[in-house]
Amino acid sequence: MYAVGIDVGGTQIKGGVVREDGAILRFRSVPTPREGGEAVFEALLDLVRSLLTNGEGVAVVGVGVPGWVDGRTGVVGHAPNLGWRNVPLRDRLARALPLPVAVENDANVALLGELWRGAARGAEWVLFFALGTGVGGAILAEGKLLRGARGFAGEFGHIPVRREGGDLCSCGKRGCLEAEASGRAIARRGHEAAETGRSPYLAEVLAREGRISARHVAEAASRGDAAAREIFGQAAEALAFVVGGLVNALNPERVVVGGGVSRAGEVLFAPLREALPRYALPEFLSPDLLLPGEHPEDAGVLGAAYLAFTEGRGARGL
Structure with a gap:
């Protein structure tokens, strides 16, 4: 089973195809559009689609977003560096892909990445x-x-x-x-x-x-x-x-x-x-x-993938 993990930052949007053992098979990044708003969503969606083209069998997608995110609903309440307010990101991505999507604050998913494969392990x-x-x-x-x-x-x-x-x-x-x-x-x-x-x-x-x-x-x-x-x-x-x-x-x-x-x-x-x-x-x-941190560049990608694996399987309690 594979997941796409996405880390949306104020400067770059990073993404990777991640295996269940934490290996990142492919990694890509694109600049975050400076105009913000819908342009950021389109760049994010294009990056996910580009990572789905090699046929690894990706089953789930996880996304970390900087700002106030309700992980239960996947709604981004406010992401000031992206120009987003009340964006139903999980549902929009799930409809467009279509794949199960988990959305969480970017620092939360980066912590999950360090917990899974980094300095917070154990x-x-x-x-x-x-x-x-x-x-x-x-x-x-x-x-x-x-x-x-x-x-x-x-x-x-x-x-x-x-x-x-x-x-x-x-x-x-x-x-x-x-x-x-x-x-x-x-x-x-x-x-x-x-x-x-x-x-x-x-x-x-x-x-x-x-x-x-x-x-x-x-x-x-x-x-x-x-x-x-x-x-x-x-x-x-x-x-x-x-x-x-x-x-x-x-x-x-x-x-x-x-x-x-x-x-x-x-x-x-x-x-x-x-x-x-x-x-x-x-x-x-x-x-x-x-x-x-042991993964200053890809903790968010790893953590977003980990979130996708667990949320995609219906796991709770993170």
């Missing part, structure tokens, strides 16, 4: 942070996804880290973690450092490529660029503030940080480990509490 209490274009989060409690009353639990990116001021977040509020520690926030601050001349390395990148990404800022920081290191230090401090509060509240076995920004490695994790004891109770900290 744990029952996990906090998962997805650092990408935005900041997502998911909670595993007693081995089950904690979804909340309406399915929206785990919106760590919209926990305030500033009482006043702060940059504008995609949710419309200011001072959220997402506005401080997301790939978009890091890239924006990198662009400012390039334009003001605080980072000669990033100024050269901007002149050559016309844009600054979080990856460029990570490269600059790894080369010792002071402005880039400061940018990652600010992001790590904000992240540690939220991680510490949640560790104190939930006492997890592991805190897994995944998503594309986690590929920055020690540029992110060194200041994060340094800052975390300022906010988390020492009794709750352990050497193996904070871990990078």
